Amino acid sequence: MVHPLDDGFAGLGGSGRLNSYSTKQDQLAANLGWCFAANSAIVDPTAAVELKLYKIKKDGDREEVKEHEILDLLDNPNNVHTGEQMRHLHFTYMNFVGESYIHMLDRGAADFVPAKGKLPLALEIFPAHLVQFKLGTTYTGSTVKYSGHEYPLPAFIRDLNPDPANPFFGRSIVKAGALAIDTDEQMKQWNRGVFDNGARPSLIFSTNDPLSDDAYNRWKQQFVDEHTGTENAHKPLLIEGGDAKPYMLSPTDLDFLASREFSMKEILSMWRLSPGMLGQVENVNRANLDAGIYMNGITNVVPRIRQFVRQLNVTLVKVYDPTLELDFVNPVPEDQDAKLKTVTESVGKIMTINEGRAKYGMGALPDGLGETLYMSNTNAPLASIADGTARPPLASPPVSAPPASDTPKKSHVGVKKTT
Structure with a gap:
């Protein structure tokens, strides 16, 4: 019989509460462990992407605007955060x-109403996990409640990852991966509880007879004195009374490494990251790491910054001036191997030498030497073929027999040599 441990003894076990991450507060609380590392690997490069402002001309071309109050506002949104810090928080909340x-x-801390030719005085980001969004009869008629105050929705640049079950609200990565994240967290807490509150004895005696209060109190004190903490691990523990039977505990009781590795891979799959991006470099070479950075840029960084820029354009920039457009510098690194292969196979065929050199920022060859394309197989310049000056290469002359002689050669067949 197991004695009821209802007196808070030694912190045995934990709450056992399974976390479904149903609330925003619980979801943000998952910003630790693998989720913290995964979020940082995505958010750090995304927040650092350079923003650009362009003027749309009547012919559709764009001209970059290097200095503008919109850029100043986005670089220095308030007295607390820089533009990059605010974007870092934005993408973290989105995740x-x-x-x-x-x-x-607006001035006087009033809510800003977007209008042509008007920009807000400052931008501040609210803790999204503490915000309550109330959907109105129309979307623009909705309100945002935070810290006891209610604000009109048009005063916000609101972004979301639409939840298919309720498209006016967002759904996070944590919510979608709740089971895998909680399983990993439960394993960590179990391991920690074992080491912090009761290092595992290597031998336990159990009994089918109930323990008296005195016997239980002595056993409890013995456990606290001799079997709590890692320094007391693997000491045998005796439970007295009745038919006592010993049980050996397997060392695999604490072996969660394989399970945690599986959980890590499952969690990173939900964040669409490779383990190498988080420093897990076992069986990973430079090519794998480069591929991981490249894929992170395509699948994580670009979609997030593109959506953020589009939201800024719709909510603020286009309202201020329809001829302005915010954009960003593509952060995806160029595939140098693919680029070199393309240039190597194209120069002289569909690309001139000068065009190939331009791909690497090199100048043109002098005197037009790099402006020629060549016909495949013959290597004849296309220009000479077009004007008819090119000639096909001459074939080698056939091997002919030696000329015949009028005087027949003497034959030595049948001639007897004399001395």
């Missing part, structure tokens, strides 16, 4: 909560 709220402030 963990599925929603983000950037409040536009």
Whole structure:
């Protein structure tokens, strides 16, 4: 019989609470362990992407605007955060909560109403896990409640990852991967509880007879004194009374390494990251790491910054001036091997030498030497073929027999040599 441990003894076990991450607060609380590392691997490069402002001309071409109050506002949104820090928070909230709220402030801390030729005085980001969004009869008639105050939705740059079950609200990566994340967290807490509150004895005696209060109290004190903490691990523990039977505990009781590795891979799959991006470099070479960085840029960084820029354009920039457009510098690194292969196979055929050199920022060859394309197989310049000056290469002359002689050669066949 197991004695009821209902007196808070030694912290045995944990709450056992399974976390479904149903609330925003719980979802943001998952910003630790593998989720923290995965979020950092995505958010750090995304927040650092350079933003550009362009003027749209009547012919559709764009001209970059290097200095503008919009760029100043995005670089220095408020007295607390830089532009990069605010974007870092924005993308973190989008990952963990599925929603983000950037409040536009007017003078006197009033709510800003977007209008042509008007920009907010400052931008501040609200803690998305503490915000309550109330959907109105129309979307623009909705309200945002935070810290006891209610704000009109048009005063916010609101972004979200739409939840298919309720498209007006966001769904986070944590919510979608709740089971895998909680399984990993439960394993960590179990291991920690074992080491912190009761190092595992290597031998336990159990009994079918109930223990008296005195016997139980002595056993409890013995456990606290001699079997709590890692320094007391593997000491035998005796439970007295009745028919006692010993049980050996397997060392695999604490072996969660394989399970945690599986959980790590499952969690990273939900974040669409390779383990190498988080420093897990076992069986990973330079090519794998480069591929991981490249794929992270394509699948994680670009979609997030593109959506953020589009939201800024719709909510703020285009309202201020329809001829302005915010954009970003593509952060995806170029595939140098593919580029070199393309240039090598194309130069002289569909690309001139000068065009190939331009791909690497090199100048043209002098005197037009790099402006020629060649016909395949003959290596004749296309220009000479077009004007008819090119001639096909001459074939080698056939091997002919030696000329016949009028005087027949003497034959030595049948001639007897005399002395």
